[in-house]
Amino acid sequence: MPTITVKLFEGRPVEVKKELAEALTRESCRVLGCEPGAVDILFEDVKKSDWATGGVLWSERD
Amino acid sequence: MPTITVKLFEGRPVEVKKELAEALTRESCRVLGCEPGAVDILFEDVKKSDWATGGVLWSERD
Amino acid sequence: MPTITVKLFEGRPVEVKKELAEALTRESCRVLGCEPGAVDILFEDVKKSDWATGGVLWSERD
Amino acid sequence: MPTITVKLFEGRPVEVKKELAEALTRESCRVLGCEPGAVDILFEDVKKSDWATGGVLWSERD
Amino acid sequence: MPTITVKLFEGRPVEVKKELAEALTRESCRVLGCEPGAVDILFEDVKKSDWATGGVLWSERD
Amino acid sequence: MPTITVKLFEGRPVEVKKELAEALTRESCRVLGCEPGAVDILFEDVKKSDWATGGVLWSERD
Numbered sequence: 001m002p003t004i005t006v007k008l009f010e011g012r013p014v015e016v017k018k019e020l021a022e023a024l025t026r027e028s029c030r031v032l033g034c035e036p037g038a039v040d041i042l043f044e045d046v047k048k049s050d051w052a053t054g055g056v057l058w059s060e061r062d
Numbered sequence: 063m064p065t066i067t068v069k070l071f072e073g074r075p076v077e078v079k080k081e082l083a084e085a086l087t088r089e090s091c092r093v094l095g096c097e098p099g100a101v102d103i104l105f106e107d108v109k110k111s112d113w114a115t116g117g118v119l120w121s122e123r124d
Numbered sequence: 125m126p127t128i129t130v131k132l133f134e135g136r137p138v139e140v141k142k143e144l145a146e147a148l149t150r151e152s153c154r155v156l157g158c159e160p161g162a163v164d165i166l167f168e169d170v171k172k173s174d175w176a177t178g179g180v181l182w183s184e185r186d
Numbered sequence: 187m188p189t190i191t192v193k194l195f196e197g198r199p200v201e202v203k204k205e206l207a208e209a210l211t212r213e214s215c216r217v218l219g220c221e222p223g224a225v226d227i228l229f230e231d232v233k234k235s236d237w238a239t240g241g242v243l244w245s246e247r248d
Numbered sequence: 249m250p251t252i253t254v255k256l257f258e259g260r261p262v263e264v265k266k267e268l269a270e271a272l273t274r275e276s277c278r279v280l281g282c283e284p285g286a287v288d289i290l291f292e293d294v295k296k297s298d299w300a301t302g303g304v305l306w307s308e309r310d
Numbered sequence: 311m312p313t314i315t316v317k318l319f320e321g322r323p324v325e326v327k328k329e330l331a332e333a334l335t336r337e338s339c340r341v342l343g344c345e346p347g348a349v350d351i352l353f354e355d356v357k358k359s360d361w362a363t364g365g366v367l368w369s370e371r372d
Contacts, residue, residue: 001319001361003251003288004334007104008312008342014235016341018243023337024314025241031330032318040251041238042193049076051311052103055087057080063133063175065313065350066148069228070126070156082155086128089147093140094132102313111200113125114227117211119204127189127226131352138297142305149303164189165300166255173324176351179335181328187299188256190272194280195249206279210252213271217264218256237249262359266367273365289362290317 002028003040009058010045017043064090065102071120072107079105126152127164133182134169141167188214189226195244196231203229250276251288257306258293265291312338313350319368320355327353 004024025039049059066086087101111121128148149163173183190210211225235245252272273287297307314334335349359369 001317001356003317005315005317006312006338007314012342014243014245017235017238018246020338020341021238021243022241023341024334025238027333027337028316028330031326031333032322036240039238039240041241042232043236045236046104046311049079050105050107052080052083052087052101054098054101055084055103057076057083059076060080063131063170065131067129067131068126068152069128074156078155082152085151085155086148089151090130090144093144093147094136108125108228111203112229112231114203114207114211114225116222116225117208117227119200119207121200122204138305138307141297141300142308145300145305146303149300160302163302165303166294167298169298170352173327174353174355176328176331176335176349178346178349179332179351181324181331183324184328187294188254190255191253192276193249193251193253198280202279206276209275209279210272213275214254214268217268217271218260232249262367262369265359265362266370269362269367270365273362284364287364289365290356291360293360 001034001038002032003042004028005042005044007044007046009051010047012045063096063100064094065104066090067104067106069106069108071113072109074107125158125162126156127166128152129166129168131168131170133175134171136169187220187224188218189228190214191228191230193230193232195237196233198231249282249286250280251290252276253290253292255292255294257299258295260293311344311348312342313352314338315352315354317354317356319361320357322355 021041028039029036051058083103087098090101091098111119113120145165152163175182207227214225237244269289273284276287299306331351338349361368
């Protein structure tokens with residue numbers, strides 16, 4: 001606790017997720033006053049063809 | 063807002079998701095009175111071997 | 125199948141959710157070619173103080 | 187109803203998911219008093235490089 | 249790991265959730281071969297007016 | 311994009327969520343190189359009687 005789920009477009013290298021997991025955990029502990037071991041981060045990659053805004057898939061915009 | 067997540071069996075072509083994103087966005091705006099740009103649609107493909115109803119995986123039924 | 129989750133700001137009357145459930149189910153069946161009984165819709169109300177865009181809670185904007 | 191989502195590290199064979207789906211459905215029906223057909227189980231595989239605890243990805247620990 | 253989310257109609261007493269948490273944890277450990285401490289169970293209560301099947305809210309059926 | 315969901319025990323004041331939303335958005339933009347306006351944060355309060363670890367509800371531990 002807390003458990004943080006991050007949905008982001010696929011293609012990010014592991015190094016970026018690693019750095020983001022560290023940063024989100026550090027900030028969560030600072031603001032909430034919890035132990036790092038209590039923080040879980042889950043990344044969920046999303047394809048641009050699986051996300052639409054305004055009714056248009058992001059894969060149709062590029 | 064709103065954010066709509068659609069879980070469906072994998073295998074649907076992008077054209078179907080494209081049409082469904084358009085339709086769900088249009089109907090959401092009509093009923094809720096919001097702008098299309100406020101609507102996000104996310105599709106999540108699910109394998110038949112990852113979904114069970116009544117304790118039986120859908121991959122075991124076909 | 126499919127299972128559709130709709131996150132929206134709290135405060136919508138049941139009549140609106142009822143109409144939206146009908147519309148999203150109808151459109152899903154039309155596009156995906158499935159039976160209405162296969163479609164589940166879940167609404168999740170979100171408080172404006174529980175949603176932030178650009179780092180600012182929506183409750184701070186009104 | 188109920189709908190049960192199980193997030194687990196990827197790599198489990200289908201036989202394990204099959205057995206787990208049976209067991210979770212049986213126990214849910216026993217405790218909640220519902221019909222097996224009312225229980226949906228969804229499995230979501232997670233890569234070790236997509237899950238961090240304490241700010242460290244599980245892929246960095248092995 | 250695993251993390252199990254259980255969506256169920258609201259109104260179940262804590263004793264039922266307590267028993268269900270024990271049962272789902274025990275079965276997950278038996279099948280997956282994991283420690284009980286690795287299993288997280290989250291219950292999410294859903295109102296009958298927030299769940300529709302076949303385009304009809306469950307609150308409209310009773 | 312990204313969309314970040316934070317599940318945490320209920321009871322945190324809005325000021326804490328406000329500060330956490332700012333911090334998570336800032337760090338996400340720094341690491342991912344995105345605009346603040348692209349970041350959505352959703353908080354989901356969880357009761358201690360709705361979360362179990364090791365088969366025991368957190369409400370039974372205090």
